[in-house]
Amino acid sequence: MATVCQTELAMAREFSDGLAAHYLAEAGAVRAVSELSTNHGWPGINSWVYFDATQPENGQYKIKVESISGQPTRRKVTAYGKFNAAERQIVVWVTLAADAPPVVDLWRNF
Secondary structure, eight states, rough: HHHHHHHHHHHHHHHHHHHHHHHHHHHHHHHHHHHHHHHOOOOOEEEEESSSTOOOOOOOEEEEEETTTTTEEEEEEEEEEEEEEEEEEEEEEEETTEEEEEHHHHHOOO
């Protein structure tokens, strides 16, 4: 019986950590779209940063921004979230315009 309870607790913790990692990746993707709206050349954040530096236990994220060859107004954003051992990834395709907010063409969770 104790083994079953331990297994269920571990599964619940893994699920919770995965959900937190997903939300961190989502926060990174939203930040990228926001940054790209004012700076089309924003390079992203290629190292792990804490979501809240005053509370590092709340997890980390990083953001990769890629220009698309032959499509100067398109960007591929890959945002990663990490919470404890769980990691999640979100890919967003964005079209930029000089006189309008960015348009999110695709939002995919992994």
